[in-house]
Amino acid sequence: xxxxxxxxxxxxxxxxxxxxxxxxxxxxxxxxxxxxxxxxxxxxxxxxxxxxxxxxxxxxxxxxxxxxxxxxxxxxxxxxxxxxxxxxxxxxxxxxxxxxxxxxxxxxxxxxxxxxxxxxxxxxxxxxxxxxxxxxxxxxxxxxxxxxxxxxxxxxxxxxxxxxxxxxxxxxxxxxxxxxxxxxxxxxxxxxxxxxxxxxxxxxxxxxxxxxxxxxxxxxxxxxxxxxxxxxxxxxxxxxxxxxxxxxxxxxxxxxxxxxxxxxxxxxxxxxxxxxxxxxxxxxxxxxxxxxxxxxxxxxx
Amino acid sequence: xxxxxxxxxxxxxxxxxxxxxxxxxxxxxxxxxxxxxxxxxxxxxxxxxxxxxxxxxxxxxxxxxxxxxxxxxxxxxxxxxxxxxxxxxxxxxxxxxxxxxxxxxxxxxxxxxxxxxxxxxxxxxxxxxxxxxxxxxxxxxxxxxxxxxxxxxxxxxxxxxxxxxxxxxxxxxxxxxxxxxxxxxxxxxxxxxxxxxxxxxxxxxxxxxxxxxxxxxxxxxxxxxxxxxxxxxxxxxxxxxxxxxxxxxxxxxxxxxx
Amino acid sequence: xxxxxxxxxxxxxxxxxxxxxxxxxxxxxxxxxxxxxxxxxxxxxxxxxxxxxxxxxxxxxxxxxxxxxxxxxxxxxxxxxxxxxxxxxxxxxxxxxxxxxxxxxxxxxxxxxxxxxxxxxxxxxxxxxxxxxxxxxxxxxxxxxxxxxxxxxxxxxxxxxxxxxxxxxxxxxxxxxxxxxxxxxxxxxxxxxxxxxxxxxxxxxxxxxxxxxxxxxxxxxxxxxxxxxxxxxxxxxxxxxxxxxxxxxxxxxxxxxxxxxxxxxxxxxxxxxxxxxxxxxxxxxxxxxxxxxxxxxxxxxxxxxxxxxxxx
Numbered sequence: 001x002x003x004x005x006x007x008x009x010x011x012x013x014x015x016x017x018x019x020x021x022x023x024x025x026x027x028x029x030x031x032x033x034x035x036x037x038x039x040x041x042x043x044x045x046x047x048x049x050x051x052x053x054x055x056x057x058x059x060x061x062x063x064x065x066x067x068x069x070x071x072x073x074x075x076x077x078x079x080x081x082x083x084x085x086x087x088x089x090x091x092x093x094x095x096x097x098x099x100x101x102x103x104x105x106x107x108x109x110x111x112x113x114x115x116x117x118x119x120x121x122x123x124x125x126x127x128x129x130x131x132x133x134x135x136x137x138x139x140x141x142x143x144x145x146x147x148x149x150x151x152x153x154x155x156x157x158x159x160x161x162x163x164x165x166x167x168x169x170x171x172x173x174x175x176x177x178x179x180x181x182x183x184x185x186x187x188x189x190x191x192x193x194x195x196x197x198x199x200x201x202x203x204x205x206x207x208x209x210x211x212x213x214x215x216x217x218x219x220x221x222x223x224x225x226x227x228x229x230x231x232x233x234x235x236x237x238x239x240x241x242x243x244x245x246x247x248x249x250x251x252x253x254x255x256x257x258x259x260x261x262x263x264x265x266x267x268x269x270x271x272x273x274x275x276x277x278x279x280x281x282x283x284x285x286x287x288x289x290x291x292x293x294x295x296x297x298x299x300x301x
Numbered sequence: 302x303x304x305x306x307x308x309x310x311x312x313x314x315x316x317x318x319x320x321x322x323x324x325x326x327x328x329x330x331x332x333x334x335x336x337x338x339x340x341x342x343x344x345x346x347x348x349x350x351x352x353x354x355x356x357x358x359x360x361x362x363x364x365x366x367x368x369x370x371x372x373x374x375x376x377x378x379x380x381x382x383x384x385x386x387x388x389x390x391x392x393x394x395x396x397x398x399x400x401x402x403x404x405x406x407x408x409x410x411x412x413x414x415x416x417x418x419x420x421x422x423x424x425x426x427x428x429x430x431x432x433x434x435x436x437x438x439x440x441x442x443x444x445x446x447x448x449x450x451x452x453x454x455x456x457x458x459x460x461x462x463x464x465x466x467x468x469x470x471x472x473x474x475x476x477x478x479x480x481x482x483x484x485x486x487x488x489x490x491x492x493x494x495x496x497x498x499x500x501x502x503x504x505x506x507x508x509x510x511x512x513x514x515x516x517x518x519x520x521x522x523x524x525x526x527x528x529x530x531x532x533x534x535x536x537x538x539x540x541x542x543x544x545x546x547x548x549x550x551x552x553x554x555x556x557x558x559x
Numbered sequence: 560x561x562x563x564x565x566x567x568x569x570x571x572x573x574x575x576x577x578x579x580x581x582x583x584x585x586x587x588x589x590x591x592x593x594x595x596x597x598x599x600x601x602x603x604x605x606x607x608x609x610x611x612x613x614x615x616x617x618x619x620x621x622x623x624x625x626x627x628x629x630x631x632x633x634x635x636x637x638x639x640x641x642x643x644x645x646x647x648x649x650x651x652x653x654x655x656x657x658x659x660x661x662x663x664x665x666x667x668x669x670x671x672x673x674x675x676x677x678x679x680x681x682x683x684x685x686x687x688x689x690x691x692x693x694x695x696x697x698x699x700x701x702x703x704x705x706x707x708x709x710x711x712x713x714x715x716x717x718x719x720x721x722x723x724x725x726x727x728x729x730x731x732x733x734x735x736x737x738x739x740x741x742x743x744x745x746x747x748x749x750x751x752x753x754x755x756x757x758x759x760x761x762x763x764x765x766x767x768x769x770x771x772x773x774x775x776x777x778x779x780x781x782x783x784x785x786x787x788x789x790x791x792x793x794x795x796x797x798x799x800x801x802x803x804x805x806x807x808x809x810x811x812x813x814x815x816x817x818x819x820x821x822x823x824x825x826x827x828x829x830x831x832x833x834x835x836x837x838x839x840x841x842x843x844x845x846x847x848x849x850x851x852x853x854x855x856x857x858x859x860x861x862x863x864x865x866x867x868x869x870x871x
Contacts, residue, residue: 125795190418191395223703
């Protein structure tokens, strides 16, 4: 039988391990604290030079043009929104349609093959998508729109849309699977076609999950960096023309940080100010998506 | 037909002829032949798994929705084989309605629930009148007439089931199939459903599956006893319960099994 | 044999003559079966095609990359250093850099992530504080990768003074994939049936002993699979590493943790950003290498999962 000493050391070991694991868990909190702290600290320095109002409402963004610096974020914001919106136009309908097909129409064998293949789409590195956008999609589009410049918003928007389509599809499909079979049977028994059951019973019943997936997908698109850095350009322009080059918030951060901005300079601080804006926007969208999912989750019983 | 399977008098609305259903390799229904007369209530009874629900679902082609299900034989509705070539299952389901064991109202308003089937089937008349008439037929109108826009899920179990009945009636079917409609309800709600069935048979042919023999005895004109996928006995209800012809029927009714 | 009926049966009503559709007016229903069936068929095709669009694009993408890059993919490419001359450039430092970073990231992210998951599932009390931690982790999973890069730049490169080094990159990526590993490991641990734990406790095992000998081994396949998938995401990341300093022109293979470095995705980015088309070929060739690497990792994950689920 165990001696007193043995038992005590066993307990000590238990407690030590428990404490160690708790410390590990603290890393996740530290990460968030770190992100917020880092972003805010440098941004405070930034906003000492540039008024927040000028930042949020300014229509010119030329921080690296030392002769004539402007720090209005609207061009970057517009760039991000333009491309994300374009991506959403591609991803949302395609993703929802694919979810409907996989959930309501596809026979089991087909589904078992198609689902993993769609996941592969989501697994391709974004640099490769960026390459594809610049080297294949853009030349292709230029046949249709000869006036389109090499760096433009349309090409990355389309490619990004394809990239996030599996996200919409997978989350929407989860929402649809949660709709109980009895609901579908009730609709069929009233003489509804499969299409009517899918669109007028299942989709409305799964709506909160579908909308949440939409919001999440757009949030992902806004946070995407490499596709736009490679294919959209480096010109911050306040324009809604998808055929011209634009710069997104993420592209600005990536392009500037790989340059030679001096530490402590305003140019360096812009990385953090833009990063803070990006973080705030995506965080807000993720929270909203969560609220939609939880608060408006349909009750079926 | 053997002695214990009667041919009911009057016009025959629904008929199964040598009907079998296979799920994969399992034969859930074995060569069943039965005639359902017009505007009477017929009850299917039997122990769990005997095939009574399967048989019921043949009549509105709901078995089509089960992957791997195969139907052999014929199901005849007003002279036409429901499983014949060119028969549209969607249309069959409008004319032969179904109410399920557990009430399954849509997560919409009471009004939207009742109107759903009619809207899909292109109803051209006054929807408000149709909704009212259907709810009245289902003996629910008085209880909900002031809150048609409220959610159907806020109703009690018994009310939800009557709502499902109203919903089914709104598309003006000719037959109503009911799969254990009261088994999920309390006795008071059950009573209301049974009263309703008695009224409905004025205008509709009703086929009801039930595991509650007293219910079958109270509500139906004819009763069919199924066991292990076969039709064992089919006769006038009172006859079946007081003097069944088959020994298996008697054993089931007296509670020796099932 | 008489059977006592419960309740008296109702008197049989006089059967009414079959009303012609007096209460049913078929003209009020225009079921439009033809049109609805047609609409149904059309949309069936539309939905199916939508699913295939993504797959089609994937096929085109792979075809394009292979077409563009296969020519440049030769032994020299794999063993050379980058060069200003496309003909002599290679992907070796990037490849080695990727492998170094991958190994370091795994070494850091796995213990931290799995440890956190174990703590959350086996130790943490079920209270608001724990839920906040879990919510925080879920939020972290949605933070853009470039923000992690900013964090890495400010903390690891500057504050910790690791400089633009492999270790800074690995730490940044470890933080990036940490939420994914935690959440997936939690799932794997949750899937271990309670009965196993109860059995161990009943024999007098402590909490850690139960975890070490029973819960963890059973959850391990799921954890490994998810972990490899998380790592394959890390391998493909470029944005955070651009911020942490994967340089354009690295002509040495890394030897120490503090060395400068580059990784394959960043190399692809550098090459595709050059104006000369010859570098674009190299970018495509490097993409092939990257995709092959990812394919291998995913295949390993799937094989592991299948082997362990068969064993169980």
